[in-house]
Amino acid sequence: MNFDMCFLSWKLILILARVTAIGLQIFLSAPGSKSARRPSKSTFTKVVITRYQKKQLCAFLARYSGEYILVRYIGQLSKTLRKICAGARMLSGTRNGKGRRGEAHRPGRTMKSDEFKMLAEFRAQLRQFNFFSEQECAALGLTPQQYQALLAIKGHPEAEVITITELAQWMLIKHNSAVGLVDRLEKEGFVSRKPSKQDRRRVGVKLTAHGEKVFKRLSVAHRVELKRVSPEFRRYFRYFSKPVDWA
Incomplete structure (x- = not known):
């Protein structure tokens, strides 16, 4: 800890001590209090509770309460x-x-026809890739959503296995939908549930040997197809990175 941090820590202690002393004196001298008595000298400050000093206290708190955090x-x-x-x-x-x-x-404005043409072509290209994914998954007895679940499980960045809650967040689906998805994958032998080593209440999902084999085939096929269509997608992304061409 350097000198500045030591100074700020010591200053914060003094501030808290002074605020505590003033607050105690305010409470003791409040009208109607059983402990009300004439204010006396304090260890930290000479307290005479007046309206002016109350304003000073508010200004003091406003000035120093956030200083430590801000610095x-x-x-x-x-x-x-x-x-x-x-x-x-x-x-x-x-x-x-x-x-x-x-x-x-900008309401009331429209784009030129070239913009609509590029949007339509881009959407068609996305649909073609999705159709390719559907055909590849169907050939191995999976749906595209099930393949996406296998991909999320396999590509989970953390060391711990992915939980159903994290899987639902990753796939942007509801928790009960993720539970049903995992149940179907587990029934078909693609995944299995595994309790966490750190927390036994935390149940994760991992691929089985059969799931690893099927996932490997699908992931390679998708990667090869992405390499094939990447020049076309690159053309669309370069176009969409430019300003909109208004009519």
């Missing part, structure tokens, strides 16, 4: 605020908080 985390806060402001300017289509309104907030 401790000022670097992280400034970076986060800069990112938020930059993202807001990007979404609104402005620079430095000034300029014209963003393109998404």
Whole structure:
């Protein structure tokens, strides 16, 4: 711990001690209190509870209550605020908080025909890839959703096996839908449930040997198909990264 942090920690202790002493004196001298008595000198401060000193106390708290946190985390806060402001300017289509309104907030405008053409072609390309996935999965007795579940289980980034709750969040489905999905996969021998080593109440899902074999075939087929269509997708992404071509 460096000198600045030691100084701030010691300063925070003094602030808390002073606030505690003033609050105690306010309570003891409150009207109607059984312990009400004439204020006397305190170890930390000479307390005379007047309206002016109450305002001083409020100002004191407003000044120092967040100082330790702000100094401790000022670097992280400034970076986060800069990112938020930059993202807001990007979404609104402005620079430095000034300029014209963003393109998404312009009612009554339409795009040129080339924009609709590219959107239709891109959607058709996505549908072709989804159709390819459906055919490959059906040949091995799976649905595309079941393959996506196997992919989420296999590609789980953490060391622990994925839970059904995490699987539902990964696939953007409801928890009960994920439970039914895992039940069907387990019944067909693709996955099995496994209790966690750290927490026995935590039950994860992992692929079986049969599931690993089927998943390997499907993942390789999808990877090869993505490599084949990647030039076309790259063309669409380059086009969509440009500003919208308004009519």
